[in-house]
Amino acid sequence: MTITQERAPGAAGAPFAGEVLPDHDEGPSGLLKWISSTDHKVIGKNYLYTSIILFFISGIMAMLIRAQLSQPNSSLISFQQFNELFTMHGSLMLYLYAGPFAFGGLANYVIPLQVGAPDMAFPRLNALSYWLYLSGSIIMVSGFLTAGGAASFGWVGYAPLSSVTNSPGTGPDLWIIAIALTGFSAIFTAVNLITTIFYLRAPGMTMFRLPIFTWNMLVTAILILIAFPVLTAAMVMLFADRHFGTHIYSVAGGGVPLLWQHLFWFFGHPEVYILALPYFGIVTDILPTFSRKPVFGYKGMVFATMAIAGLSTGVWAHHMFTTGAVLLPFFSLLSFLIAVPTGIKFFNWIGTMWRGQLTFKVPMLFAIGFLFAFLMGGLSGVLLASPPIDFATHDTYFVVAHFHQVLFGTAVFAAFAGFYYWYPKMTGRMLREGLGKAHFWVMFIGFWLTYVPQYVLGLRGMPRRIAVYPSGLGWTFMNQLSTIGASIIALSFLFMLYNLWVSWAHPIPAGDNPWDAGTLEWWASSPPLHHNFVNLPRIRSERPVWDANHPEHDKAHRPSAIARMAAMSANGQTGGNGHAGGNGQAGDGTTGSPGSAGAH
């Protein structure tokens, strides 16, 4: 059944003009709801839970890898199994967890709420995206069930290692098909996000009032449209090489193996930012909320996001420095340049917290953890942008430590910051603070213990992707430290699982706006109704809900605010929201004393 969504005009002078006609047709319930819903909130949750399960599966693979490497000359798993494990660990984390968690899960759930839309622009396409993603994930993991095992050529699938002679069997083929399917799913989601942000915004929600998370998802979606078609095309050509007798990547028939690297990294480097920008956006929404201030340098943030995205498409060959066949100065310069907008972002994040009233709730802790982790990973990235340093450390554990710190910062710290932040909105229940803090601190310690020794290992010359190493090279102790750290990270997730169980078994109702946040999703009920909003507040800044809840800080109408302050000083007390056409909930005056929440 098609539902035409209406906004009613609302009576003149009503507190919130523009009542949206409530629509409670939520369709079937139970399993059928999960399968047939086109509601962005149900699909978003499907994405979230699926990707978290894949994250845990991939984490178990990582633990097996670390267990194998904890002793020299270890024989816990075979070479072939080791190759399959690190390939599938990387593939699951990068293709099936980090991306879909952000643009399929959180963005799907939050973006329509943040722009004031009833749903995504194309709800059935949205559902199709999820089913392609789920079936692609199942196909990729089922590679383990085939006779030859799963794909074992690394998540980058370099030619000629990925050719049919070097990697025979159905596992690699399933891997290729899975990536093509999830690639289409990502493209559909990107189209959906862009259309939703361009066409379904609420009245007054101009582009420069969008929350930064929405902005970053818009830019991410454009990057997806640039990157994923190239990947899917590369995969189709790889499949053709393997089975239809073409020679696109094989020298034998006049092909060019290096072409694979160009195509793959033209996808692969924007992909790194597809995995980072959404998480930057999450952090940029969380920091102002828990600092009780608007975000510092809003437009700077937006343009820094665009600059990062633009530059990220011009640096693909910095993964190919050691091939000797790429233009070093061009790619090195652009890689260094990315540090500039990223630095602007760090400056603005710190500026947002500066002199704010910080409360260290769990989402805030994770967001700050992200700042530390990403800074460390980013700084070692600046080193690697220099070709001489890259020549020395390429394919060593130094690079492994670098990208794990970057991705752990974004796709784990910031991702779970977002998860803890929006969980009350999604379920209507609070998570326990104490358990959340335990999760954070245990994971934070495990994070440093896992990856700092890997930098040292890389500098001592340990190559990546080796299944065994001899003793006596000075690698053993560092590897043991790293394995202990990885175990601590794994343990920290027990706190999260227990937290989820406690929150489900003994719910604490969250209320609509537990964090006193400012963006539009906190205006809807928790969890939001079908088609989201009963009414909308007046939108005059990037924090419409804050403006409505805190009229005493009304900055949108500065002249009237000044007039009100004059009236206040005349009356000698805090008056209400005196000016005509005031903003909604006004009338009876203040919701907080003037000095309490330093938003200015």
Add this chain to the structure above:
Amino acid sequence: MRVEALLLLGLAVFFTITGTVYWFTSYEQAGTLMLIGSALLGLLPGAYYFWWSRRMEERTEDRDDAEVAEGAGTVAAFPGSSIWPFVLGVGLALTAVALVLGIWTAVPGIALVISALVGVTVESRRGGTV
């Protein structure tokens, strides 16, 4: 609409410059071609949006002084619950897997795809405006 158009046109300008510089410094075809493709990705929808943004009335979401009441009326038409995306997804996955496991999975796969296409069309026609 103007900001959206300029965002996409900016993309086109950026990739045109990067692509030109890259070509004349490296003479490498694959990367240049992909940069040109990215420029077109911005240019085509960007030019269309820009053309419209100069001819259409500003939408309420483009005006920073718009009241919520001005947005009254139909927002859009949204389909209700539908089983067909699930059927289509499973059908496409089975069809794709046929490339690996053999033609036998394509038989149910294509059947599901066709029934989903028919189902979506019939559902939309019955539902009215989409």
